[in-house]
Amino acid sequence: MKNLIVNSVILMMSINLCFSQLDVDFNSQSGYTANSFNGTAFNSPISSNSLSLSYSANDNFNLWGGAGIAQYFNFSERNYLSAFLGTGYSGYTNSDENASLSIYGTLLMRQAVNLDDNSDTRQYFAGIGYTRLIDEGFILNLNSDFKYKTFNLLNELDFIENSSGITLNKSFQTKTAIKLSSNLHTKFYYSIPDDAADMTFTRGGRVQTNFGSSALQLRYSVQIAQNIIESTGISVQYEGSNALNYYDTPVNYIGYDFAGDSEFFDDPFSFVNSTYSLKLTHILPFDIKSTVSYSLSDKEYNYEVNMFDDDYEVRKDKSINFGISFERRINFEKSLLNNMKIILDYYNFYNSSNFDMMNYKGNFIILGIELGI
Secondary structure, eight states: OOOOOOOOEEEEEEEEEEETTEEEEEEEEEEEEOOTTTOGGGOEEEEEEEEEEEEESSSSEEEEEEEEEEEETTOGGGOEEEEEEEEEEEEEETTEEEEEEEEEEEEEEEEESSTTOSOOEEEEEEEEEEEEEEETTEEEEEEEEEEEEEESSOGGGOEEEEEEEEEEEEEOTTSEEEEEEEEEEEEEOTTOOSOTTOEEEETTEEEEOOSOOEEEEEEEEEEEEEEEETTEEEEEEEEEEEEEEOOOOSOSSOOGGGTTOHHHHTOGGGEEEEEEEEEEEEEEGGGEEEEEEEEEEEEEEEEEEEEETTEEEEEEEEEEEEEEEEEEEEEOSSSSOOEEEEEEEEEEEEEEESSGGGOEEEEEEEEEEEEEO
C-alpha cells in the first residue's frame, strides 16, 4: 500500500507593539503546506496575515479584537477573511488574595472571499475559571468552557461543545512539580435530523449525518517536571481519553468546502487516545532558551474504514512528533524599544495508520519576532 507523504514548510513572523494599556500584534505567516485530509488539490503556497488589538481598561477588565486574511495562491477561491472580538474579567474574590475568578467571551467569524463557498462559520466562546491557593505550592484550578459553532449554509452541522474540569498543581522544595488534570468534554449536534440517511450535497462532495447526535469523553493528564541543574529542566507527561458515549461520526465524507475544517477531518470526539510526551529545556549562553520535545500517540477511532475489496476495519493511528525551539529575549534601557523577543521553532511529525490514506508526514519552521514599546 502506497503511503501518502505530506510535507509542509511554514515561515511565520509576528510583531507585537505594546503601548501602555494597548497591545498591538501583527502576525504574518507564509509557506507551503498540504495534508492528507485536504487532498492533493491543496498542495498550494499559503499566506495569512492578521492584526489584533488588546486593551486593558484596568487591572480587571480586558477587551480584544482583530481581523485577518488567508490566501491560497493556487486556489484563490479558497481565500477567506476572519475577525474576532472578545472581552474578559479577572480578579480576586471578596478581597481574598488566595482566590481569583475569571470570565471571558469571544466571537470568531470566518467569511469566504468566494461568496459561493459554503464554509462560512461563526464561533462563540465563553468560559469561567476559578483559581485558589490551597497551601504553599499547592494550587487548585476549576474551569468550564463553552463553544457554539454554526455554519451559515449548513445548519444541520451546528454544534455545542463544553469542557469542564479540575487541575491540581503541587510544587516541592526538591524543585519538582506535579500537575494532575481531569476534564469532562461534551459535544452535541442539536440540528441533526432523525433520518440517518439524510444527505446534504455541497460543491465537490456530500455531508452525511448519522444516528448519534452527542458524544461524551473523559480526558485526563499527569505531568511531572524536575529541575536537574541550575539551567536545565525536564518534564514527562501522559495524556489519555476514554469515551463514555459515542456518536456515529457525523461526517462520513467531506467535500471541497469543508476539507480544511479540523472539526471534521480529525474530530477528537471520534477517537480515544494515549499520548506520552517528553520535554527538555536548557538555557544556552546569551540567555537563549532551548527546548527539545518528543511525543508518541496511539489513537483508536470509533468507526470502520474501507481497506480494500469492501473489507472494513476499525481505524487505528500512531503518530510521532518532534520539535526544537529557541527563544531569546533582549531588554533595552533608555530606548523607545523596551524589549524584543526572537523565536525560532522547528517541528516534524509522522502519522501511520492501518488506513492507507492517513499515512503522512510533514515538517514546518516558524520564525517569530515580538517588539515591546
